Amino acid sequence: MENNPLVIGGRSFRSRLLVGTGKFPSSRSMVEAINASGSDIVTVALRRVDLADPGDDIMSALDPERYLILPNTSGARDAEEAVRLARISRAAGCEPWVKLEVTPDPHYLLPDPVETLKAAEILVKDGFTVLPYINADPVLAKRLEDVGTATVMPLGAPIGTNRGLKTRDSIQIIIEQATVPVIVDAGLGAPSHAAEAMELGADGVLVNTAIAVAGDPAAMAQAFKLGVEAGRLAFISGLGGLRWKAEASSPLTGFLRRAES
Amino acid sequence: MNFVQRMLDADWAAVEEQVFACRPSDVERALRAHPKTEADLAAFLSPAAASYLEEMAKLSHKATLHHFGRTIQMYAPIYVSSECTNSCVYCGFNRHNPIERATLTVDEVVTEAMSLHRQGFRHILLVSGESPPHAPVEYLAEIAQALRSDFSSISIEVYPMSEEDYRTLIDSGVDGLTLYQETYNRDRYLDVHPAGRKRDYLWRLETMDRGGRAGFRRLNLGFLLGLSQWRVDGFFLGLHGAYLTRRYWKSHISVSFPRLRPAAGGYEPPYPVDDAQMVQLMCALRLWLPDAGLVLSTRESQEFRDNLIPLGITQMSAGSRTAPGAYAVHRDAEGQFEVSDHRTPAQVAQTIADMGYDPVWKDWDSAFLATA
Numbered sequence: 001m002e003n004n005p006l007v008i009g010g011r012s013f014r015s016r017l018l019v020g021t022g023k024f025p026s027s028r029s030m031v032e033a034i035n036a037s038g039s040d041i042v043t044v045a046l047r048r049v050d051l052a053d054p055g056d057d058i059m060s061a062l063d064p065e066r067y068l069i070l071p072n073t074s075g076a077r078d079a080e081e082a083v084r085l086a087r088i089s090r091a092a093g094c095e096p097w098v099k100l101e102v103t104p105d106p107h108y109l110l111p112d113p114v115e116t117l118k119a120a121e122i123l124v125k126d127g128f129t130v131l132p133y134i135n136a137d138p139v140l141a142k143r144l145e146d147v148g149t150a151t152v153m154p155l156g157a158p159i160g161t162n163r164g165l166k167t168r169d170s171i172q173i174i175i176e177q178a179t180v181p182v183i184v185d186a187g188l189g190a191p192s193h194a195a196e197a198m199e200l201g202a203d204g205v206l207v208n209t210a211i212a213v214a215g216d217p218a219a220m221a222q223a224f225k226l227g228v229e230a231g232r233l234a235f236i237s238g239l240g241g242l243r244w245k246a247e248a249s250s251p252l253t254g255f256l257r258r259a260e261s
Numbered sequence: 262m263n264f265v266q267r268m269l270d271a272d273w274a275a276v277e278e279q280v281f282a283c284r285p286s287d288v289e290r291a292l293r294a295h296p297k298t299e300a301d302l303a304a305f306l307s308p309a310a311a312s313y314l315e316e317m318a319k320l321s322h323k324a325t326l327h328h329f330g331r332t333i334q335m336y337a338p339i340y341v342s343s344e345c346t347n348s349c350v351y352c353g354f355n356r357h358n359p360i361e362r363a364t365l366t367v368d369e370v371v372t373e374a375m376s377l378h379r380q381g382f383r384h385i386l387l388v389s390g391e392s393p394p395h396a397p398v399e400y401l402a403e404i405a406q407a408l409r410s411d412f413s414s415i416s417i418e419v420y421p422m423s424e425e426d427y428r429t430l431i432d433s434g435v436d437g438l439t440l441y442q443e444t445y446n447r448d449r450y451l452d453v454h455p456a457g458r459k460r461d462y463l464w465r466l467e468t469m470d471r472g473g474r475a476g477f478r479r480l481n482l483g484f485l486l487g488l489s490q491w492r493v494d495g496f497f498l499g500l501h502g503a504y505l506t507r508r509y510w511k512s513h514i515s516v517s518f519p520r521l522r523p524a525a526g527g528y529e530p531p532y533p534v535d536d537a538q539m540v541q542l543m544c545a546l547r548l549w550l551p552d553a554g555l556v557l558s559t560r561e562s563q564e565f566r567d568n569l570i571p572l573g574i575t576q577m578s579a580g581s582r583t584a585p586g587a588y589a590v591h592r593d594a595e596g597q598f599e600v601s602d603h604r605t606p607a608q609v610a611q612t613i614a615d616m617g618y619d620p621v622w623k624d625w626d627s628a629f630l631a632t633a
Contacts, residue, residue: 023330025617047413047626050383077478077511081629088628106478106513107506107552160327213326 003236006204008181009097009129009150011068013040016198017228018070018183019221020208022048023160027061029217034067037221042067043099043206045074046085051092070131072099078112079119086123098123099153100132109159113140117147124148133185136167141174141182152178153185153206156197160209162189165196175201191220191227198231199239264504265466273446273493276303280492283307292316297549302499305545306492314537317544321573324551331618334554334576335610336384337377338418340585341365341404343594345390347457349443351485351521351528353583353597354390356457363585363594364395370404374412376589380580380606383413383623386439388583388597391420391459398426402433409434414625416479420458421468427475434630437479438472440465441519444489445497453488469501473509478629480505480512481556486539487521487530495542499549506550515554515576516546522560522598536565540572547573559600566602570616579609 005012018041024030034042042062050056062069071089076082079102086098100123102115111133117140123130129150134140136154144152154171157163164187165171175182181203188194189210197205207224214220283304291301292313304310305317342364345354353360365373374385387404389396396419405415416437417430427438444450447462454460469480482501484494498516506514518539521530534542543555557566557574559581566577581600586592602609610620 023332024619025331026614026619047629048621048624050623075625075629077629084628085626088626104511106511162327209327209330212330 003232006181008041008131013068014038015040015225015228016204016232017194017225018043018185018204018206019211020206021045021058021062022074022208023212024217027057030058030212031061033211033217033221034062035221036218036225037207037211038225040068041070043070043072043208046071046089047075051089051094068097069094070097070099072101072133073119074101074103074109076102076119077104077115078102079115079122082115082119083122083126086128087126090128096127097129098131100130100149103133103159111135111155113137116140117143120144120149121147131183136170136174138170138173138177142177145178145180149180151181151183151203153183155186156184156193157187157189159186161187162210163187164189164193165200168196168200171197171202172200191223194224194227195231195234198228199234201235204228263470264501264508265463265470267500267504268445268447268466268497269463271445271497273448276496277490277493279303280307280496283309285309285312288313291548292320299496299500302545302549303496305548306495306542308492310541310545311537314541314544317548318540318572321544321547322571324547325555325573325575328552329575332621332624333570333574333613333618334384334621334624335382335606336386336414336416336576336578337380337382337606338386338388338558338578338581338583339370339373339377340388340583340587340597341370341401342389342392342396343585343597344392344395345457347391347459348455349457349459350453350455351488351530353595360595361593363592364389364392365585365590365592367400367403367407369586369590369592371407372590373586373588374408378411381610381622382606384416384625385412385414386416386418386437386578387435388418389420390597391457393420398422398429401435402429405430405433405435409627409630413623413627414479415627416481418481421465422471424471424475427472427477431476431630434627436477436625436630437481438469438477439481439483439517440468440472441483441485441517442466442498442501443485445484445494445501446489449489469505470508473505473512477512478625479515479554480509481515481517481554483517483519483556485519485521486534486542487532489532491532491534491538491542495545499546502546502550502553506553513554514550515556516550517556517558518543519558520560522601540569543569543573559602560598562601563604567612567616570613570618577609577613579604579606 073082141152157166184197185206287304291304418439583596
């Protein structure tokens with residue numbers, strides 16, 4: 001298997017690590033971390049930025065030539081709000097890409113599957129490249145593919161929890177069945193978690209909190225970059241399966257070779 | 262169970278006894294417990310927990326960092342009216358206080374708001390006394406409609422209203438409701454609210470439910486530190502917050518810590534809360550409600566506010582004036598209370614940045630509530 005670039009919505013990206021812009025101690029540390037991450041795709045909460053203000057602290061710090069700025073609808077409680085936010089960002093000059101987040105519960109920020117599907121359908125028809133944030137639900141992932149989303153982005157654990165791949169088994173099914181890139185989003189707290197997701201065959205991961213709240217965000221961003229690369233390399237190299245006991249390399253047919261010698 | 266019913270059934274003295282009976286071993290168990298129980302909350306608020314303040318602060322810092330990152334959201338209050346029909350014994354706006362009062366016109370409120378806008382604020386809190394004839398719901402709705410295109414988030418801290426009135430305000434662009442119970446102790450509540458509509462304890466207690474049903478995105482609660490035994494008020498505040506979180510699961514809950522300040526009328530708080538106790542209360546609430554917003558106003562001093570930033574605070578006001586018209590239109594009215602932190606918003610933001618936190622001016626968008 002070759003280490004092909006990540007292709008989303010017809011565009012190629014070298015890096016398989018997507019990063020967020022929330023929770024950083026300053027715009028400067030955010031930029032340093034994004035640079036160190038090697039990411040090509042940077043997601044920005046529309047609630048947090050003022051698209052009408054050219055001096056906005058986040059938007060003015062990100063070079064749109066270098067990064068795909070991926071607006072997200074964080075805070076939207078239903079499909080209507082998410083669609084409205086996406087349209088506002090496009091009208092303000094953002095590319096028609098959206099990381100669709102519909103999270104009616106402000107505590108665990110878990111995505112609403114019904115409203116997410118509804119919003120995805122509207123936005124795809126409206127010409128958006130839609131990357132929906134979902135719970136690790138394989139059937140929902142297929143339904144979203146069917147309406148034309150560019151990826152599916154199942155969570156590893158609730159946003160900001162740093163708990164790792166708690167939904168591993170379901171993510172494995174999603175990866176197995178997907179015909180669009182699967183980006184594991186949310187809950188990855190350590191580079192080893194990112195590596196684990198990539199080893200499973202995820203096409204990419206999105207990390208924010210674990211980088212933003214690290215003691216040294218730039219160094220942590222680099223660690224995630226390496227974790228993603230290691231996991232990807234392991235996946236394309238073909239990982240050996242798990243075994244509980246030592247096993248001879250050819251216990252059943254070894255006699256054939258013995259007979260030949 | 263409905264929180265209002267729970268409060269009506271509550272035995273204040275029994276809770277007080279429970280809190281005071283907690284031992285160090287209860288606090289140690291509470292620090293490790295997951296999930297945390299009401300007994301753990303009582304332990305965090307107990308005198309025994311005073312010896313564990315540093316450990317509570319460390320856990321509080323860690324939990325806040327995970328949920329909110331290194332950010333502090335900035336907001337400013339706009340006092341629109343100091344007219345009031347109540348006689349709260351601790352408040353500068355008490356109807357018996359012979360102060361100069363004012364109610365701003367909608368245009369004057371816009372002038373005030375735009376002065377804050379120029380200083381960077383996009384989150385504002387409209388505040389008024391309780392005088393519906395001076396500040397009726399239509400007036401507040403008109404203000405919200407006039408401001409919604411320039412501000413990301415508009416909250417209100419006014420008198421308790423009906424669910425229907427709250428819906429009117431939400432339709433006009435108000436997304437947050439702040440209302441303090443003052444004290445959960447019903448007897449103390451009646452002592453300090455001798456007359457006026459506010460004397461109705463139950464009407465006030467049910468307010469957050471009406472706001473939650475109406476659909477506010479943010480519900481901000483609290484009690485006045487100094488009116489009653491803070492450890493017990495803190496316990497019921499914690500239960501109220503947990504109940505609202507579960508019941509109105511689409512609303513974000515936040516908690517304020519208004520400590521009584523000198524005001525016209527010269528009220529001396531009968532249950533003063535010192536700095537260490539306030540820190541204990543804040544950390545206890547953070548450990549009990551890990552993802553609640555914790556709000557700190559300019560009632561507190563510059564030094565104390567700065568020290569609280571890493572402990573769990575997520576929202577701060579700055580440059581606040583507590584009299585109608587005090588930012589820009591300069592009406593001749595007196596304030597509700599004296600502020601302690603007199604720094605400008607820019608100075609507060611700089612301090613926050615110097616401490617390694619990002620002062621966030623906008624973390625919401627009026628588009629969420631706009632009609633499609």
